[in-house]
Amino acid sequence: MEAAESFGSGEGLNAVIDVLSTPVSVTDQDNRLVLVNDAFCTFVGRSKADLIGCFDYEIFPKEQAEILGGFDPISPGTKGDVSREARLVGDDGRIFVVVANKRAIEVGGSVYIVSVLTDITAYRQAEAHSKYLALHDSLSGLPNRVFLQDKIEKAMAQPQAFGLGGCLLCINLDRFVQVNDAYGYPTGDELIREFATRLQALVRSMDTVARLGGDGFAILLMDVRSKDAVSKLCRRILRAAQAPYTASGVEIKVGVSIGVVAGLEEVRSSAEALRRGDVALNVAKSEGGGRYRIYHEEMDAGRRNRVMIEAELRDALRSGMQLEVYYQPQISGEIISGVEALVRWNHPRLGLLGPAGFLPVAEESGLIIELGDFVLNAALTALRRWPDFRLAVNLSAIQLSDPQLARRIVAGLKQHGVPPERLELEITETAMLTADAATKANLRKLRDAGIRIALDDFGTGYSSLSHLQDIEIDRIKIDRSFIRNLGGRSDSAPIVQAVMYIARILGLDVIAEGVETEEQHRFLVEVGCNDFQGFLFSPPVPESQISGKSASPSSASN
Known part of the structure; x- marks a missing residue:
């Protein structure tokens, strides 16, 4: 204690170090405290009287004392300060991060060690939070693309325990843009968070779920045994995604599309893995969504072709020179009662393309909205030539989710002077089954305006009857697959008869599409179907070839 009295004689030195806001302590050669300031007392929660003369291990737990005392300067000859960062645990369990700066000094022939502790807990917490934000998505809390790419690189570098090793799934929500448009971004954000929770519940702790941005x-997956295991997980994801969501108090239905890279051993980089996953994902989306596809090299060629088709379709829509609307007559008895508008593309490189050649690209790229407006405008213009015809126009699920659809259609009818009851809009059974609030609102507005609604491809989906009461329908269109199988090995006559019975009970009109033979025609007449469409009467033809009102089966060569 004499050394302590010698060093601390006079109140001046104590007063000086008490001014400092950082904890300061001085120990003698025996590692006993001889001087501390008020900040040090506050830091350790003890008074000066309790601290002077104590060793480090009497103040801090043994492990912490060893950390703090383990790098004491050996002698005054040590050049500069010695510094070390340490993690300390307080009595209440809180973790402190401090930087201890030490220097050996000589006073009155004795060596002392001056220690200054700087609490950098808040800084380290902010640094950790900043690092977390850099590697995680702020909305969902999931790892982000940067984090995922690092994990992919590590997965590619380590030996694989099982067959496929690491596998990558790239996932997009179907119809998410329409959710944002219909309900606003806060509702979309809720849906994103809920979907993230569903994904996390489906994977193992060793797997990583990441959000790549938007609806991506x-x-x-780590240590995957087989493609079958991946396929099972994909099917579980599809089912989980299709279950209704409740966001902002409304029920929303969406689906997902999945692109799979089954095995990363042949992939050169994380960027290449993500690119392949995106290619397979886009194939799944182009096929209508709600499915998964596993990447193979042929997909790249197909993807390049779709990119080219998309660019050429944009040019065609911009110029309006290559696109043309064909019309297939709809027959009641022996007269043409209406026509269905079907778009064709006079492609300069590929020749005349039907809808199957470019509609999937139009839907994937969002061009389906502009293309649909082109078809409707052209068809309404042509309808002036046929004052007794009804016009049927197809609408995709994407078009139906467009909040401005009903307004544009009603405006188009007024512009062309066409009574609304002469327009019939055909929606698919799938679109009806997945109808969201925006779709249902559009259909209500269209029917309120006097426009007819027909259910296309009836019978090819599931649970349709339970939905017919939700969305008012004027006409059912029997799918061509049932007409084609009439009298065949898988005779669909009972199905057609059941459809006719249901229609009569519900008071709905019926039209059969894909009628190609006299036998099919006769059967349909016998079961009470009076409206027909198909090659027996006429294929889709240009506007100039629709003339007159006679349309007997013998005119099939028209």
């Missing part, structure tokens, strides 16, 4: 997600 990815899952990195």
Whole structure:
């Protein structure tokens, strides 16, 4: 204690170090405290009287004392300060991060060690939070693309325990843009968070679920045994995604599309893995969504072709020179009662393309909205030539989710002077089954305006009857697959008869599409179907070839 009295004689030195806001302590050669300031007392929660003369291990737990005392300067000859960062645990369990700066000094022939502790807990917490934000998505809390790419690189570098090793799933929500448009971004954000929770519940702790931005997600699977295991997970994801969501108090239905990279051993980089996953994902989306596709090299060629088709379709829509609307007559008895508008593309490189050649690209790229407006405008213009015809126009699920659809259609009818009851809009059974609030609102507005609604491809989906009461329908269109199988090995006559019975009970009109033979025609007449469409009467033809009102089966060569 004499050394302590010698060093601390006079109140001046104590007063000086008490001014400092950082904890300061001085120990003698025996590692006993001889001087501390008020900040040090506050830091350790003890008074000066309790501290002077104590050793480090009497103040701090043994492990912490060893950390703090383990790098004491050996002698005054040590050049500069010695510094070390340490993690300390307080009595209440809180973790402190401090930087201890030490220097050996000589006073009155004795060596002392001056220690200054700087609490950098808040800084380290902010640094950790900043790092977390740099590697995680702020909305969902999931790892982001940067985090995922690092995990992919590590997965590619380590030996694989099982068959496929690491696998990558790239996932997009179907119809998410329409959710944002119909309900606003806060509702979309709720849906994103809920979907993220569903994904996390489907994977193992060793797997990584990431959000890539927007409606894009990815899952990195580790130590996968087989493609069958991946396929099972994909099917579980599809089912989980299709279950209704409740966001902002409304029920929303969406689906997902999944692109799979089955095995990362042949992939050169994380960027290449993500690119392949995106290619397979876009194939799944182009096929209508709600499915998964596993990447193979042939997909790249197909993707390049779709990119080219998309660019050429944009040019065609901009110029309006290559696109043309064909019309297939709809027959009641022996007269043409209406026509269905079907778009064709006079492609300069590929020749005349039907809808199957470019509609999937139009839907994937969002061009389907502009293309649909082109078809409707052209068809309404042509309808002036046929004052007794009804016009049927197809609408995709994407068009139906467009909040401005009803307004544009009603405005188009007024512009062309066409009574609304002469327009019939055909929607698919799938579109009806997945109808969201925006779709239902559009259909109500269209029917309120006097426009007819027909259910296309009836019978090819499931649970349709339970939905017919939700969305008012004027006409059912029997799918061509049932007409084609009449009298065949898988005779669909009972199905057609059941459809006719249902229609009579519900008071709905019926039209059969794809009628190609006299036998099919006779059967349909016998079961009470009076409206027909198909090659027996006429294929889709240009506007100039629709003339007169006679349309007997013998005119099939028209």
